[in-house]
Amino acid sequence: MSPLITAAELRDASAVVVLDATWNLMGPPGREAYDAGHVPGAHFVDLDTELAGPPGEGGRHPLPDASVVTELLRRTGIDAGSEVVVYDAANSMAAARARFVLRYYGVENVRVLDGGFAAWKAAGGEASTTAPADVESAFEAVPGSLRVLDAEGAAEIASQGVLLDARAPERFAGEVEPMDKVAGHIPGAVNAPTTGNVSADGRFLPAEELRERFAALGADGSQPVGAYCGSGVTAAHEALALEVAGVEVPVYVGSWSEWITDPNRPVATGRD
Template structure:
């Protein structure tokens, strides 16, 4: 399953699963506000896939560090080993389709030191659309050997995010209305980090729910200033959809971006930090 792309199309995954070195499949379905991913997994998933809970296993409990802080490596490692993740075995993660939670799992595995992780492009929706089978059978727990070694991908804290907004490019991956401060459904205050650029993750995808071509994504991010020529980072509400932005960038060949894990949920909870509203002056 060797490829330079972090995305894997349905046909390639189906062939890999039938080959001599099948990947571990992780179902990481999750939506802000529900329904719970475990119930959707039980109703039907890719055959052989293990469910991993984003809230409980791919994040630490919410608090001052935000709604989805980076997980305790011991908790993350136990969940991944139970699902059969080993250092020498490739991993494919998927969700219901938009790849937001799958991107979080992809980024976390990379951050934790796994070198061969990909995201199913189009997710379960694309798998079903191809006429491929799903299963309601939960596979037995496995005994993987993967031991997380955090820090393989870079992160920034709130001060680092503010500096990127001043001296480089800081992308805000949330919906435009949240960036502009018109609505704020979950976090303490509305608005965005001063100097950040609006870059909604929905624009990474085509009408079919799959990622846009590399050329389209290169053009999109170049227009936003994230072409790799200056330091750049990404944040969102709680560090989930920001990973989608980094996945899109890497699929287009643009690497080096950093994640602000606390994102707006941490920033907006600190009354000492400013919040901007409206469009970025330009």
């Protein structure tokens, strides 16, 4: 099954749990956009408090505690057999993080609405301003269903395979750094801005185009591949794009914001 679902497919689906993960790194809060209009029946999920733990030594968006995810699953009625669709405003950056977290904690059937809420509206989908009531399930989140990378694992892939850095070129190069205290990238990493995974309307490029894009960077599955970014959000989008292309990769969840917490870890700059 594709990790993506179209707006038309979602409209025709039944018994699907829909989650709105709309989030903006620089604001305004995603809840405001959700309240202004969302897919009917969609539950809002907050990336900062439900899809990430408190910032600290583990980076700006470490994985949330299992108890937090358990509460999320139970209030939205997700159980072991649920079909889940997650979306955000358009480009699926936050939705990819939501899918990653849910799958890491044991929810198997999770797809991303390709093109997000913008695609839903473009396809004639209705918008609701009513939040659904909480429902109940007995699902318990158990970590470990997906392989993830720590700093050492990321460094190993950077030296022996292809570690993709999903940030913008200027952040990769260390020319600017709006979020973290240190600029640059993990030595040996290859820049693959996640914005290149989608078209102007926020939909993912066709699988063949994504395969060609990643193959040109050496990420064709013939050697170890991993993904990271600033704090583990857009890295999940990179991993999703790679999955669409047919390559399964682990994510370094702590990403750059965790890497730099240890001053002994090396830092590279420049676009090469």
